[in-house]
Amino acid sequence: MRLMSLRAAGVFLAVAGLAVLSACSSSSNSGGGGGNGAITLPGGLGSVPAAATGTEKAGTITWALGPGTVPNFIFPVINSANNSVYNEQSFSWDMWRPLYWTQNGVTPELVPSMSLANPPTFSNGDKTVTITVKSAFKWSDGQPLTSKDVLFDIDMIKAAVKESPSNWPAYVPGHFPDDVVSASTPSSSTLVLSLSGPVNPSWFTDDILSYAGPTNPLPAHAWSKDSVNGPIIDFTKPANATKIYNFLMAQNKSVNTYATNPLWQIVDGPYKISAFNATTGAFTLVPNTAYGGPHAAKMSNFQGVPFTSDTAEFNAVKAGSIDIAYIPQTDVPQIPVVKRLGYNVFGMPDFGMNFVNYNFKDTTGHFNAIAGQLYFRQAMAHLEDQEGYIKAFFFGAGDPSYGPIPAYPQSPYLPANAATNPYPFSVADAVSLLKAHGWTVTPNGTDTCTSAGSGANQCGAGIPAGTKLAFNLIYNTSPSIIGQQIEDLASKAKQAGIEISLSSSNFNYMITNYNDPAAPANENKWAMEDFGGETENPYATTFGLFNTGGSTQIGDYSNPTADSLINASIASGDPSAVKKEASFLTANQPAMFQPTPDYIWAWKTSISGTPESFENLTQYYATPEFWYLTK
Numbered sequence: 001m002r003l004m005s006l007r008a009a010g011v012f013l014a015v016a017g018l019a020v021l022s023a024c025s026s027s028s029n030s031g032g033g034g035g036n037g038a039i040t041l042p043g044g045l046g047s048v049p050a051a052a053t054g055t056e057k058a059g060t061i062t063w064a065l066g067p068g069t070v071p072n073f074i075f076p077v078i079n080s081a082n083n084s085v086y087n088e089q090s091f092s093w094d095m096w097r098p099l100y101w102t103q104n105g106v107t108p109e110l111v112p113s114m115s116l117a118n119p120p121t122f123s124n125g126d127k128t129v130t131i132t133v134k135s136a137f138k139w140s141d142g143q144p145l146t147s148k149d150v151l152f153d154i155d156m157i158k159a160a161v162k163e164s165p166s167n168w169p170a171y172v173p174g175h176f177p178d179d180v181v182s183a184s185t186p187s188s189s190t191l192v193l194s195l196s197g198p199v200n201p202s203w204f205t206d207d208i209l210s211y212a213g214p215t216n217p218l219p220a221h222a223w224s225k226d227s228v229n230g231p232i233i234d235f236t237k238p239a240n241a242t243k244i245y246n247f248l249m250a251q252n253k254s255v256n257t258y259a260t261n262p263l264w265q266i267v268d269g270p271y272k273i274s275a276f277n278a279t280t281g282a283f284t285l286v287p288n289t290a291y292g293g294p295h296a297a298k299m300s301n302f303q304g305v306p307f308t309s310d311t312a313e314f315n316a317v318k319a320g321s322i323d324i325a326y327i328p329q330t331d332v333p334q335i336p337v338v339k340r341l342g343y344n345v346f347g348m349p350d351f352g353m354n355f356v357n358y359n360f361k362d363t364t365g366h367f368n369a370i371a372g373q374l375y376f377r378q379a380m381a382h383l384e385d386q387e388g389y390i391k392a393f394f395f396g397a398g399d400p401s402y403g404p405i406p407a408y409p410q411s412p413y414l415p416a417n418a419a420t421n422p423y424p425f426s427v428a429d430a431v432s433l434l435k436a437h438g439w440t441v442t443p444n445g446t447d448t449c450t451s452a453g454s455g456a457n458q459c460g461a462g463i464p465a466g467t468k469l470a471f472n473l474i475y476n477t478s479p480s481i482i483g484q485q486i487e488d489l490a491s492k493a494k495q496a497g498i499e500i501s502l503s504s505s506n507f508n509y510m511i512t513n514y515n516d517p518a519a520p521a522n523e524n525k526w527a528m529e530d531f532g533g534e535t536e537n538p539y540a541t542t543f544g545l546f547n548t549g550g551s552t553q554i555g556d557y558s559n560p561t562a563d564s565l566i567n568a569s570i571a572s573g574d575p576s577a578v579k580k581e582a583s584f585l586t587a588n589q590p591a592m593f594q595p596t597p598d599y600i601w602a603w604k605t606s607i608s609g610t611p612e613s614f615e616n617l618t619q620y621y622a623t624p625e626f627w628y629l630t631k
Helices: 147-163 201-211 238-253 310-319 329-340 364-371 374-382 386-392 427-436 480-495 507-513 560-571 577-588 611-619
Strands: 006-008 060-065 121-123 128-132 180-187 190-195 271-276 283-287 301-306 324-327 343-349 352-358 470-476 499-505 528-535 591-594 596-604
Touching: 060 310, 128 147, 147 180, 147 190, 147 238, 310 324, 310 329, 324 329, 329 343, 329 596, 343 611, 352 596, 364 374, 364 470, 374 427, 374 591, 386 480, 427 480, 470 480, 470 507, 480 499, 480 528, 507 528, 528 591, 560 577, 596 611
Parallel strands: 060 301, 060 324, 470 499, 470 528
Antiparallel strands: 006 528, 121 128, 128 190, 180 190, 271 283, 283 301, 324 596, 343 596, 352 528, 352 591
């Protein structure tokens, strides 16, 4: 399954190759990939300096939290309503690490040194998964981290989805955890899962056991209870698991006690929470001295500082009052000024996709039948000037993306046809496609279907003669680059005789109301929409998004070839399955794929660490355990 964390373009709001890296000791300042040399990456903006040599100093490092990005959920078994990178990757995961860490700087791949377990082994036709927890990790209260803690998390997930499918964002009925027929812990370090059917090992490791759930070991010795002062109870009994889950969720809702509740002080990650402002979302994390993973010799406190606007945040950068901060897209031209003020700067697109959804159920003006024609979707792709958008709207800080897997950051699963534009910008090509399929094209007017039928040179099944090529498109107003791209698209479409009526909205309203599975009553109210995009899992299958009936479908795309390829990606052992899936979807255009802006970060030159730890920020991961002060 594929966790889809919805986001506005360049701002997440809600989702690999198995490279072997040398393990690092707990006092090492390397880990999270590679060596300590300076890094300049293709597709990125700027470069990351080498880790500074000399004495590492500890202190407090402040980190900017943009408007709407403060954490509000601490329990690692997160629900769909709070499924955001701000609650997980840059907050909860600093306290409770996923079983497998799959972000190596900007590269989506397994990082053994930061993973809590050795790579899993698959047997019995990929239906049996054996996980061995590392002995180096323990809980902050001194208790060992065991296989029972992994099983505890799985049973909490089972209890969560039993009450409601929305209680775990990666849940798809029939798949994990439903497919876990039995689970056993033959030793304190070993967990064996027996599944009802075969799984693709890469998918199960990179998505289910790391990113999509993720599977976070939880301290069973301290959390397996159903009341504050109650005894530890047997969580393997479903009735008990439900009571425990409900208790922990109730504790999670008490946001004003995040820093004082003893439950949240028992962690296996590099940090513990020491302060949390329930009103503003400001927080302070302090080093967990029992952490068994790689980190700087002297870890600093990590302090999240909220801002109510991008303007206020960037003013703090110019004043030098924030240590690590994002650069708003509108302020990209001021990056030279930021560098002169004593900051390093680096940006890279996140590993995800931006796109405009088609609504394959909107019968208004026969749009469902129009959208169902590949030639129409190809024509629309030709009308999108990705290079022009990057230059004009992103100030050059971004990269084109032609399919579900972006060209940057680089993924081993990128298909050849997504490395270059299969449908390059050309109004003339769009017009030719429409004319070749039965449309009378009226530039700057409205095209009309004059050759109805399902023949190769006709408009297509379900499109009567006289149908106008006119429909609506609703777009998110924040960030402004969404509207800029959509307005240009509508202008180019008009040159080809396609009449697109634009209206603006906001992210939360759109994903609630212009979403066919969630709001079927509104199926005929939107033809296309652009709320932003979604995250990618390291193993970048679109299961859940583009398969028929997928749990995160927006506009009900359905294609039997896509279904077959997506199913092979999650159930077959074919290592190239997901690349084949992405290649087909790049050609078939289930949505209009858009360029991805760089997510740009600046940090004071007095702060250093492994280059990968700063690259991580561009992928919405915060790994402050690798940062240290140099003066």
